[in-house]
Amino acid sequence: xxxxxxxxxxxxxxxxxxxxxxxxxxxxxxxxxxxxxxxxxxxxxxxxxxxxxxxxxxxxxxxxxxxxxxxxxxxxxxxxxxxxxxxxxxxxxxxxxxxxxxxxxxxxxxxx
Amino acid sequence: xxxxxxxxxxxxxxxxxxxxxxxxxxxxxxxxxxxxxxxxxxxxxxxxxxxxxxxxxxxxxxxxxxxxxxxxxxxxxxxxxxxxxxxxxxxxxxxxxxxxxxxxxxxxxxxxxxxx
Numbered sequence: 001x002x003x004x005x006x007x008x009x010x011x012x013x014x015x016x017x018x019x020x021x022x023x024x025x026x027x028x029x030x031x032x033x034x035x036x037x038x039x040x041x042x043x044x045x046x047x048x049x050x051x052x053x054x055x056x057x058x059x060x061x062x063x064x065x066x067x068x069x070x071x072x073x074x075x076x077x078x079x080x081x082x083x084x085x086x087x088x089x090x091x092x093x094x095x096x097x098x099x100x101x102x103x104x105x106x107x108x109x110x111x112x
Numbered sequence: 113x114x115x116x117x118x119x120x121x122x123x124x125x126x127x128x129x130x131x132x133x134x135x136x137x138x139x140x141x142x143x144x145x146x147x148x149x150x151x152x153x154x155x156x157x158x159x160x161x162x163x164x165x166x167x168x169x170x171x172x173x174x175x176x177x178x179x180x181x182x183x184x185x186x187x188x189x190x191x192x193x194x195x196x197x198x199x200x201x202x203x204x205x206x207x208x209x210x211x212x213x214x215x216x217x218x219x220x221x222x223x224x225x226x227x228x
Contacts, residue, residue, distance in 0.1 A: 004154075042116075042202050042219025043155070088154055099170075100217065102147075102154035 003027070004091055006103035013079055014111050021074045021106045023089035030092050032065055032072045033100070037086040079110045115139050116220040118203050124226045131190040133223050135203030137183075143206040144186040145170075145217065146178060148199040155202065161186055193227045200224050 007022045023032070031050045035043035047056050049065035049072065056063045060083075062075040072089055089103040115138030125131050135144060145160040147170075157170030159178040167178050175197060177189045190197055203220040 006154075009152075040221070042204070042222055044219070045216050048216070090155075099157070100155075102156070104152050104154040 004089055004101055004103035006087075006089060006106050008106060009104065010107050010109075012109040012111065015080060016078050017110075019076050019079055019108070021076075021087055021108070022071070023073070023091075023103050024071045025091065026070065027091075027093060028069050029101075030069070032069075032092070033090045034063055034072070034074055035088040035090060037088060037105075043086075043088055076108075079108075081110045081112050084108060084110050116203060116205055116218060118201075118220040118223050120223060121221065122224045124228065125193055126228050127194055128192050131193050131225065131227075133188045133201055133203075133225070135186045135188070135220060137186075137205050139205060139207075139218075140183060141205040141207045141218075142183075143208075143215075144180065145204040145206075146176070146186065146188045147202045147204065148172065148197075149202060149222075150199050158188065158201075193225075195227050198225060198227045 004023055004025050013019055031048055033048045034046045036046055037043040047058055047063045049063055052067045052069045054065045060077045064073050076083055087106045090100040092100055117136045119134045143162055146158040147155040148158055149155050156172045158172055158176050159167055159170055161167045161180040164180055164183055179187045201223045204217040206215045206217045208215050
């Protein structure tokens, strides 16, 4: 069973600060996805990275896939209260999104 | 938003009783999934379906069964609920499950199940 470890598990910061969330594994993934989940709702896909070393930007969010495709990071610049939520990484290990392995999540709270 | 509904949204039941959760989609997507979400564990796949009457086990399938008699509905059954099955259950759908791993899974709003 492939595992994805996310860190930190909890993060509380002030509005305007920068932060980075990490997703690490000893296994190689063919692709990696980041989701954001709000209370009482299902996760919503933010981005998919496929190529080792790939960097994708989504407004103030920057996603990076490690060169060896074993790890990924999510960096948020100038965090806002609206960024508050549970961030989940999920890896596809079989070349198919039918089997996703999810990390345990990072609960981010951005205080105004 | 993808058209996915789950019912019921909340349920409290007693140990040993059967429970069925329903996922309904209006997107005509081929793939459907059932996950459970527990603190510290993220989302874990229970079962998935790749077509009508075509299902397969996921990581935590023990104690659960599924059925898909039509494209739009995917049922999850706990034959005899146990307290360890207290969790939030999410249904997800995807269109192609492509080998490139770029397929998007869309999640329903979840069902909170409590087994006393």
